Amino acid sequence: MRESSGNCGKCGICLSVCPVYKVLKEEQASPRARVQLIRAYGEKRLASTPLLKELIAKCLMCGSCAANCPSGVDHYSSFMEMRSRLIDDHGDRLEIRGLVYLLARERRLRMAMGMARMGQGVLPDRVAARFKLGNIAVDRFPRLNSRQFRKTVPEEIAPAKEAGQERGTVLYFTGCASNYIYGETGEAVVGLLTRLGYRVIIPREQSCCSVPMLYHGGVDEALTNIEQNIKSFHRPDIKAIIVDCPTCGSALKHEFAAMMERFDRGELMRQKALDIAEKTLDIMSFVYSHLSEMRFSRDSSTPIPEGPVSYHLPCHLKNSFVSAERVLNNIAEVDYVAAEDTSECCGGGGTFFYEYPEVAGKIAGSKIDNIRRTGAKTWLTDCPVCRINLSARLDSADDITMMHPAKYLQQKLVDVIREEDGDCDSCNGL
Amino acid sequence: MLEHAVKSELIALLGDRFSDEPEILTCYAYDSFLEESMPDAVIFPKTTDEVAKIMALANRAKVPVTARGAGTSVCGAPIAAEHGIVLCFSKMDKIMEVNTADRYVVVQPGVINGDLQKVLAPSGFFFPPDPGSMNFSTIGGNVALNAGGPRCLKYGVTKDYVLGMQVVLASGKVVRFGSKNIKDVTGYNFTSLFCGSEGTLGMVTEVTLKVIARPETTQTLLVTFADLDSTARAVSDIIGSGILPVSMELLDKMTINAIEDAVQMGLPREAGGTLLIEVDGSREACDRERSQIVHKVKEHNVMAVEEAEDEADRNRLWAARRAAYGVFAKIAPDILSEDVTVPVSKVPEMIRRIYQITEKYNLKAGVLAHAGDGNMHPLICADRKNKEEWKLVKKAFREIFVAGAELEGTLSGEHGIGLAKAEFLPLVMDQESRDFMACIKKAVDPNNILNPGKFV
Ligand SMILES: Cc1cc2nc3c(=O)[nH]c(=O)nc-3n(C[C@H](O)[C@H](O)[C@H](O)COP(=O)(O)OP(=O)(O)OC[C@H]3O[C@@H](n4cnc5c(N)ncnc54)[C@H](O)[C@@H]3O)c2cc1C
Ligand code: SF4
Ligand code: SF4
Numbered sequence: 001m002r003e004s005s006g007n008c009g010k011c012g013i014c015l016s017v018c019p020v021y022k023v024l025k026e027e028q029a030s031p032r033a034r035v036q037l038i039r040a041y042g043e044k045r046l047a048s049t050p051l052l053k054e055l056i057a058k059c060l061m062c063g064s065c066a067a068n069c070p071s072g073v074d075h076y077s078s079f080m081e082m083r084s085r086l087i088d089d090h091g092d093r094l095e096i097r098g099l100v101y102l103l104a105r106e107r108r109l110r111m112a113m114g115m116a117r118m119g120q121g122v123l124p125d126r127v128a129a130r131f132k133l134g135n136i137a138v139d140r141f142p143r144l145n146s147r148q149f150r151k152t153v154p155e156e157i158a159p160a161k162e163a164g165q166e167r168g169t170v171l172y173f174t175g176c177a178s179n180y181i182y183g184e185t186g187e188a189v190v191g192l193l194t195r196l197g198y199r200v201i202i203p204r205e206q207s208c209c210s211v212p213m214l215y216h217g218g219v220d221e222a223l224t225n226i227e228q229n230i231k232s233f234h235r236p237d238i239k240a241i242i243v244d245c246p247t248c249g250s251a252l253k254h255e256f257a258a259m260m261e262r263f264d265r266g267e268l269m270r271q272k273a274l275d276i277a278e279k280t281l282d283i284m285s286f287v288y289s290h291l292s293e294m295r296f297s298r299d300s301s302t303p304i305p306e307g308p309v310s311y312h313l314p315c316h317l318k319n320s321f322v323s324a325e326r327v328l329n330n331i332a333e334v335d336y337v338a339a340e341d342t343s344e345c346c347g348g349g350g351t352f353f354y355e356y357p358e359v360a361g362k363i364a365g366s367k368i369d370n371i372r373r374t375g376a377k378t379w380l381t382d383c384p385v386c387r388i389n390l391s392a393r394l395d396s397a398d399d400i401t402m403m404h405p406a407k408y409l410q411q412k413l414v415d416v417i418r419e420e421d422g423d424c425d426s427c428n429g430l
Numbered sequence: 431m432l433e434h435a436v437k438s439e440l441i442a443l444l445g446d447r448f449s450d451e452p453e454i455l456t457c458y459a460y461d462s463f464l465e466e467s468m469p470d471a472v473i474f475p476k477t478t479d480e481v482a483k484i485m486a487l488a489n490r491a492k493v494p495v496t497a498r499g500a501g502t503s504v505c506g507a508p509i510a511a512e513h514g515i516v517l518c519f520s521k522m523d524k525i526m527e528v529n530t531a532d533r534y535v536v537v538q539p540g541v542i543n544g545d546l547q548k549v550l551a552p553s554g555f556f557f558p559p560d561p562g563s564m565n566f567s568t569i570g571g572n573v574a575l576n577a578g579g580p581r582c583l584k585y586g587v588t589k590d591y592v593l594g595m596q597v598v599l600a601s602g603k604v605v606r607f608g609s610k611n612i613k614d615v616t617g618y619n620f621t622s623l624f625c626g627s628e629g630t631l632g633m634v635t636e637v638t639l640k641v642i643a644r645p646e647t648t649q650t651l652l653v654t655f656a657d658l659d660s661t662a663r664a665v666s667d668i669i670g671s672g673i674l675p676v677s678m679e680l681l682d683k684m685t686i687n688a689i690e691d692a693v694q695m696g697l698p699r700e701a702g703g704t705l706l707i708e709v710d711g712s713r714e715a716c717d718r719e720r721s722q723i724v725h726k727v728k729e730h731n732v733m734a735v736e737e738a739e740d741e742a743d744r745n746r747l748w749a750a751r752r753a754a755y756g757v758f759a760k761i762a763p764d765i766l767s768e769d770v771t772v773p774v775s776k777v778p779e780m781i782r783r784i785y786q787i788t789e790k791y792n793l794k795a796g797v798l799a800h801a802g803d804g805n806m807h808p809l810i811c812a813d814r815k816n817k818e819e820w821k822l823v824k825k826a827f828r829e830i831f832v833a834g835a836e837l838e839g840t841l842s843g844e845h846g847i848g849l850a851k852a853e854f855l856p857l858v859m860d861q862e863s864r865d866f867m868a869c870i871k872k873a874v875d876p877n878n879i880l881n882p883g884k885f886v
Pocket of ligand 3: 020034058
């Protein structure tokens with residue numbers, strides 16, 4: 001195993017940023033402990049046991065420890081490797097294995113989503129309210145798209161007519177969430193990009209970003225998927241690869257190249273992965289670089305609920321890109337109120353909220369308390385898992401609508417005023 | 431291994447807040463120091479009453495008990511040197527009372543220093559001790575190690591803010607010292623005795639702390655000097671002339687470059703030394719002190735003076751300082767950070783000696799210091815697996831402590847003695863004084879169950 005804990009100085013700085021440690025207040029739930037446990041295992045002081053697996057897995061993989069470690073410990077890779085090793089030894093919950101199996105092939109996922117959609121259709125609400133996933137009632141989960149988002153749009157979408165002259169081509173990685181659950185996010189992303197004058201290509205061949213597989217020991221499946229994605233996304237002619245989900249984005253930015261290197265997939269694949277990493281940009285950063293050309297309206301005739309809007313910053317956005325708060329703060333027509341803990345983790349973490357419902361519930365609980373205090377009626381967040389985890393815990397009495405910031409802005413966007421040369425700032429440096 | 435009866439009693443009392451699984455114990459075998467030792471069990475009490483019952487039981491069964499806050503000590507103080515139980519206070523984390531009218535707060539020991547600061551901030555008050563670990567270390571650990579921090583130059587260390595405390599003695603008896611009064615000279619000053627006792631005298635289960643009003647403004651300067659000697663002389667000159675900044679943090683060339691390599695904060699790589707100086711108070715006082723300082727440093731081979739323009743700029747400079755310890759861990763597998771302290775006028779001489787010693791042994795070393803109060807942290811980066819090099823590291827540190835003692839300094843300004851420095855105690859404390867400490871320890875902990883194997 002790669003010796004990634006060698007240079008941990010045990011300083012404890014990572015304790016202060018770890019959402020799991022913050023609620024449990026037990027060293028064994030801290031990043032420092034995980035690093036030391038992996039070290040002890042590597043030095044054969046600890047055997048591979050179910051408890052060791054539990055200690056390593058009780059982690060959101062939010063990446064905050066790595067982002068804040070002054071010594072540059074690569075928590076992400078070492079946790080990931082250790083997780084798969086321990087899953088090899090002790091297996092995983094059946095339903096999590098099932099998820100990995102489904103995500104591994106787009107075809108399987110499509111079929112499963114179809115069945116789930118039918119299930120949602122036939123399950124009476126009374127029954128759905130009684131069943132729980134984690135500690136969330138099933139009826140609090142979002143409805144699946146009636147049709148896969150990618151099926152509703154052509155593979156190549158021309159710039160909007162009102163955008164005038166074409167500015168270039170971007171690829172859009174929809175991720176599973178927009179494709180199967182939050183189709184409206186996909187529509188909004190395409191809407192914003194085409195209104196800004198970009199041709200958008202949504203490669204048909206794309207599949208899951210692989211993060212869920214990597215977290216749950218599906219390394220082989222992940223590798224196949226990643227290679228497939230690299231092949232369909234590596235195009236020298238494109239200006240950027242746009243992601244709407246920060247976790248997919250962080251995978252494209254960090255994991256693709258790391259996996260090509262780790263499994264020795266050759267220099268060419270590594271270079272392609274690095275090229276993808278460099279071009280990957282989250283939609284709100286893309287919007288930010290065009291903000292001066294965009295005009296928004298305060299007009300309340302749009303379907304957006306009235307009143308102030310607040311935002312939850314997903315960890316993967318914070319740790320791999322830049323907070324979308326800078327966009328909201330810079331639009332005069334947006335009545336933005338920051339919550340006290342806007343940038344604190346929500347406790348969702350892939351399947352974490354399902355596997356450790358109590359911890360996730362505590363982390364999310366204080367976010368919900370704080371959002372209520374802001375008085376916001378609209379709560380924005382980029383990450384679909386954060387959105388599922390948080391919206392499911394809101395009461396119906398809360399009257400708070402959650403959506404992706406792209407959706408919110410698309411509804412407010414009145415006009416794009418093209419500047420002279422009008423090239424994409426954020427892409428210039430790519 | 432704990433006796434079966436002791437284990438059963440602890441489980442009956444604490445339920446799942448007891449563990450003796452090796453995976454869990456591994457996480458309580460370390461702090462930020464190098465040496466590690468596995469405890470037999472770890473427990474998480476939630477109330478004073480539970481702590482009292484645990485101590486009575488441990489005393490009866492003569493099981494060692496070592497208190498732990500967040501385990502950020504850099505001297506091995508919370509390491510269970512003789513095994514037994516690690517009693518972790520991290521779940522006793524309630525802020526019980528905030529009373530700014532009477533200028534005190536009452537907290538449980540597991541409260542994180544930074545969390546207390548956050549709660550106090552809206553009222554315009556603060557708790558001055560601010561160890562570099564303030565965002566993750568606990569008040570209990572701060573008290574037991576008498577922690578200091580950059581602000582201590584002006585505001586003093588933890589003991590200067592402890593008004594009272596509740597302590598569970600080794601016997602399990604619960605006692606209270608001090609009160610909520612800023613002025614209190616009733617009886618022995620036990621609160622001070624417990625500050626720095628490193629968990630060897632009793633378990634602190636509640637602390638009353640003095641808080642003070644936040645100054646109107648704070649101004650921060652980063653001064654760059656051509657060489658380290660000038661940097662050190664500037665420190666003693668400023669302090670000697672009666673100016674009292676809040677803090678004066680010294681970073682040497684190696685530290686600056688290590689930070690820049692790791693986190694690129696725009697610090698001047700070519701400088702021989704830098705001082706991060708902060709003044710606070712009313713705007714007029716700050717302006718006056720700042721210009722006095724600028725005037726003074728200019729007499730000492732200064733290269734540049736940078737003033738933080740806003741809060742973000744201040745944070746950037748402080749983040750650099752706070753990252754300093756961690757970035758060294760990047761350089762080598764093992765980092766030894768020491769804590770020798772000398773009277774401030776002797777800082778230039780002490781720094782010269784540190785460099786002479788580490789150069790003599792060809793070691794990679796840097797100096798980081800809360801220089802205004804003479805508190806220096808020589809850091810040596812090495813690899814313990816390289817036995818020869820490690821021997822030299824040990825030799826170098828002994829010589830550094832001897833040099834410190836010769837300059838009328840002391841073994842620790844803030845990190846404590848723990849496992850790291852017990853053997854050096856005779857350098858600064860004679861036999862009678864050490865006997866007196868042992869006598870107090872014996873009186874309150876006759877079975878030597880409280881953090882045994884440490885400096886008493
Ligand atoms: C990056 C970094 C920067 C640091 N900067 C500073 C600094 O600027 N100044 C400074 O002084 N120190 C500093 N330290 C050292 C350390 O953080 C402090 O000494 C801190 O006070 C330790 O607190 P803790 O909660 O981690 O205690 P621990 O390390 O867990 O314990 C410390 C000692 O306190 C005892 N103890 C803990 N709780 C109790 C209790 N309730 N009752 C009785 N005994 C108890 C333990 O037995 C042990 O002896 C730094 C450490 C790091 C890693
Ligand atoms: S911040 Fe980095 S060096 Fe410090 S304890 Fe955490 S992992 Fe180790
Ligand atoms: S990835 Fe997040 S949850 Fe996991 S150890 Fe790091 S900070 Fe904690």
